[in-house]
Amino acid sequence: MAVTIIYLEDVTVDFNGFKALHGVNFFVDYGELRVLIGPNGAGKTTLLDVICGWVKPESGRVLYGEGKDIQRLTEHKIARLGISRKFQTPSVFVNLTLFENIELSLRRGEGFWGTLSSSLNGEDRDRIFSILNMIGLADKSSERAGSLSHGEKQWLELGMNIVVQPSLLLVDEPVAGMTGREREKTGELLQAIAKDRSVLIVEHDMEFVRQIAKKVTVLHEGSVLCEGSMERIQNDPTVIEVYLGRGEKGEREC
Ligand SMILES: Nc1ncnc2c1ncn2[C@@H]1O[C@H](COP(=O)(O)OP(=O)(O)O)[C@@H](O)[C@H]1O
Numbered sequence: 001m002a003v004t005i006i007y008l009e010d011v012t013v014d015f016n017g018f019k020a021l022h023g024v025n026f027f028v029d030y031g032e033l034r035v036l037i038g039p040n041g042a043g044k045t046t047l048l049d050v051i052c053g054w055v056k057p058e059s060g061r062v063l064y065g066e067g068k069d070i071q072r073l074t075e076h077k078i079a080r081l082g083i084s085r086k087f088q089t090p091s092v093f094v095n096l097t098l099f100e101n102i103e104l105s106l107r108r109g110e111g112f113w114g115t116l117s118s119s120l121n122g123e124d125r126d127r128i129f130s131i132l133n134m135i136g137l138a139d140k141s142s143e144r145a146g147s148l149s150h151g152e153k154q155w156l157e158l159g160m161n162i163v164v165q166p167s168l169l170l171v172d173e174p175v176a177g178m179t180g181r182e183r184e185k186t187g188e189l190l191q192a193i194a195k196d197r198s199v200l201i202v203e204h205d206m207e208f209v210r211q212i213a214k215k216v217t218v219l220h221e222g223s224v225l226c227e228g229s230m231e232r233i234q235n236d237p238t239v240i241e242v243y244l245g246r247g248e249k250g251e252r253e254c
């Protein structure tokens, strides 16, 4: 089996003459949890958009798994290959229960767009409940998603992402707008999720990054500036200069 699950080779994204990504070489291994940081406008979200097929690069290649070139595929086909994207704002169905939200996601993942009325088999029910347990919301399974706090909606959406058992999960700024306790819980949840798959997380909050990160990639003006352990990143003079800033090391928001 390949070691690398996703490989961006010399990828350039051009928005009407502006290069949001400029010759990016970037790869993530199977089973890895990677954090992507960098100043605003560095190209972090664009990089996730390229992997999930929302944005098509001007040049370069995007290789998945055993080397399948996915850059010309639709986002729908890419999702079916096992790449799941969690967007910044939660998009749960507020009038459906938590159980139904996850059920709907499971049915879509299996390519079935029918109503919720046709019955689920026991295995699917167990799967949904195991996800509800994992995200810590099993006791609210029959409540409407609209009644959840912002943090809980984010966890529900993570549950909706993982019920389809993706091989690679892409997460954009998961802790924005969360309380301290919610951030900590999100970190624990993402680490648990990463036990069974690769996870690529974009995040601003340096305390959170320190909580979860093993390997960090720093993007700057559309290029990879530095990559390595948190310790290496925090002590890299260029990263300190352009990103972490002149204030306390690592405390400034990007
Ligand atoms: N659809 C688009 N059209 C034009 N410019 C874009 C578009 N999407 C992003 N950009 C620009 O590309 C740069 C990188 O954006 P983005 O990937 O969102 O950065 P980040 O997530 O690191 O803050 C920004 O300067 C942004 O304004």
Ligand SMILES: [Mg+2]
Pocket (backbone or CB within 6 Å): 044, 045, 046
């Ligand atoms: Mg962004």
